[in-house]
Amino acid sequence: MSGDGAGERSHHARGVVGIPLLYALGAVAAGVVVPRLEAHFLPGLNARASAGAALALLSAIASGMLPLTGLVFSLAFVMVQFSATAYSPRLVSWFAGSAVMSHSLGVFTATFLYALAAIVWVDRGGSGNVPALTLWVAILLLLASVVFFVLLVDKLALLQISHVLTYVGDQGRAVIERDYALFPAAAGAPADIAAPAVELAAVSQLVAHHGGPAVVQRIDVSGLAALASPAQAIVAVAAAVGDTLIDGMPLVRVHGGASLDERKLRRLVKLGDERTFEQDPKYAIRILVDIAIRALSPAVNDPTTAVQALDQVEDLLLRLGRHDLANGRARDASGNLRVVFPVPSWEDFLVLAFDEIRFHGATSIQVMRRMRALLVDLMGQVPAERRPALERYLERVDAGIRSSFPEGDDRKDALDEDRQGLGVSREQRRG
Numbered sequence: 553m554s555g556d557g558a559g560e561r562s563h564h565a566r567g568v569v570g571i572p573l574l575y576a577l578g579a580v581a582a583g584v585v586v587p588r589l590e591a592h593f594l595p596g597l598n599a600r601a602s603a604g605a606a607l608a609l610l611s612a613i614a615s616g617m618l619p620l621t622g623l624v625f626s627l628a629f630v631m632v633q634f635s636a637t638a639y640s641p642r643l644v645s646w647f648a649g650s651a652v653m654s655h656s657l658g659v660f661t662a663t664f665l666y667a668l669a670a671i672v673w674v675d676r677g678g679s680g681n682v683p684a685l686t687l688w689v690a691i692l693l694l695l696a697s698v699v700f701f702v703l704l705v706d707k708l709a710l711l712q713i714s715h716v717l718t719y720v721g722d723q724g725r726a727v728i729e730r731d732y733a734l735f736p737a738a739a740g741a742p743a744d745i746a747a748p749a750v751e752l753a754a755v756s757q758l759v760a761h762h763g764g765p766a767v768v769q770r771i772d773v774s775g776l777a778a779l780a781s782p783a784q785a786i787v788a789v790a791a792a793v794g795d796t797l798i799d800g801m802p803l804v805r806v807h808g809g810a811s812l813d814e815r816k817l818r819r820l821v822k823l824g825d826e827r828t829f830e831q832d833p834k835y836a837i838r839i840l841v842d843i844a845i846r847a848l849s850p851a852v853n854d855p856t857t858a859v860q861a862l863d864q865v866e867d868l869l870l871r872l873g874r875h876d877l878a879n880g881r882a883r884d885a886s887g888n889l890r891v892v893f894p895v896p897s898w899e900d901f902l903v904l905a906f907d908e909i910r911f912h913g914a915t916s917i918q919v920m921r922r923m924r925a926l927l928v929d930l931m932g933q934v935p936a937e938r939r940p941a942l943e944r945y946l947e948r949v950d951a952g953i954r955s956s957f958p959e960g961d962d963r964k965d966a967l968d969e970d971r972q973g974l975g976v977s978r979e980q981r982r983g
Contacts, residue, residue: 575658576665582689583669590685591673599684603675606682610674613694614667621660624701628653628708635711638852640842642826643716652707656700663693713857717840721864723829724836725871731831732875752786752892753808759817761797768795770822770831773882776891779816781884785809789821789893793832797823833868834896837904840865848912848919855916858909859973862919865905866926872901873934898938906945914956917966918973923949925969 590597599606636644670690673683710719768791780787786809790802797803804817827835840861847857877898882891896904906923913919927946931939950967957963970976 571654572658572661575662579662579665583666586689587673587683587686590683594685597684599682599687601682603680603682606674606687607671610667610671610690613690614664617660617664617697624704625657628704631708631711639716639846640839642839650707652703656704659696659700663697666690666693713860717860717864720836720839721867724833724868727829727831727833728871728875732877752788755805755807756809757806757811758802759804759814761801761803762799766797766823767827768793768797768821769824769828771893772820773891773893775820777882777884779812780890783810783812785812786889787891792894794827794834833872834904837865837868837901841904841908844909845912848916855913855918858913858919859922862922862926866930869901869905869930870933873930873938899941902941902945910949910952914952920949920953920966921968921970922973925971928969
């Protein structure tokens with residue numbers, strides 16, 4: 553893992569552009585090498601097709617592949633842009649930078665270039681020969697293009713809202729189960745509630761960020777602990793995952809002990825152009841909230857999508873509620889504290905998950921009913937120490953309902969709990 557800002561920030565662009573270029577170079581090389589090897593080692597291997605038929609086939613592949621590539625990717629980017637407008641612009645990189653997109657463009661380009669090169673070797677010098685291996689390579693590339701076309705269509709189908717919400721939720725669940733499992737709560741109160749504050753020695757070394765704005769994408773906690781242990785130092789990461797650093801802002805502070813290698817410290821804190829799911833469960837909630845409040849805007853007015861987003865938010869909060877969220881510490885093999893890093897608390901997650909949806913959905917009976925059901929259900933499943941924060945949010949939701957709806961049936965309906973928003977009320981479930 554590299555922490556070099558320019559290298560990390562350009563990694564995504566290199567992947568999107570570099571993979572198709574490699575395919576193109578490989579196709580040119582194959583178009584030059586394969587026919588020559590076939591002519592040298594298999595001079596008598598000729599296809600049964602006539603030279604005219606082979607030329608027609610290769611010409612059709614070459615002439616058809618280029619406009620197909622342009623058409624497919626034009627439609628793909630139009631759909632991506634539409635989805636970014638409807639859901640969240642932060643989802644563009646999920647599709648545009650995907651392996652399917654890059655390899656599809658590469659295979660389409662390779663098929664076009666190889667078919668052009670293969671045409672030269674058919675009926676070369678008026679011999680009437682049709683090199684079979686050269687022709688079959690072109691046919692196999694065409695079949696591979698068909699496969700990637702199908703995969704690309706399947707990828708576009710994933711832009712349906714239910715698939716998008718599930719994808720975002722899955723990314724958040726993966727981070728929670730992978731990273732927070734490392735810091736399980738001890739018996740009794742979760743450690744993020746009961747843990748005492750850490751007193752650190754004086755700062756002996758300061759590493760600042762240099763360059764344009766960069767987002768902290770990942771902190772290699774074990775790597776920092778291994779680096780700090782021999783020097784008997786404590787490394788305090790100044791920014792949380794997801795924070796944006798500006799030129800001159802602190803990146804890492806070293807407390808006590810000997811100075812550490814600055815280049816290694818920088819490499820162990822990964823920076824990039826934008827937030828990622830890699831080590832940031834808040835980012836998954838952020839995107840789900842973005843989708844929900846965009847759906848609740850007057851221009852869209854789709855509270856059902858907001859309710860679907862709340863389904864995923866509830867699942868993420870339930871998982872977070874069962875883990876030690878604010879440990880923010882790592883120790884070496886001897887048990888000595890070596891790394892301190894900022895992490896979000898339970899209240900931070902609740903603010904992110906509820907405040908904007910509660911504000912933008914205050915006049916939607918469907919959203920208010922779903923949010924009340926979410927809060928009540930969470931209170932019955934998370935540790936007791938985390939319930940007061942949920943109770944406070946339930947009071948705020950109820951206060952907003954009383955403010956938005958006058959006395960009467962509308963207020964009564966909005967104060968009910970319904971996991972579908974407008975489906976089966978809590979009273980009916982009890983009955």
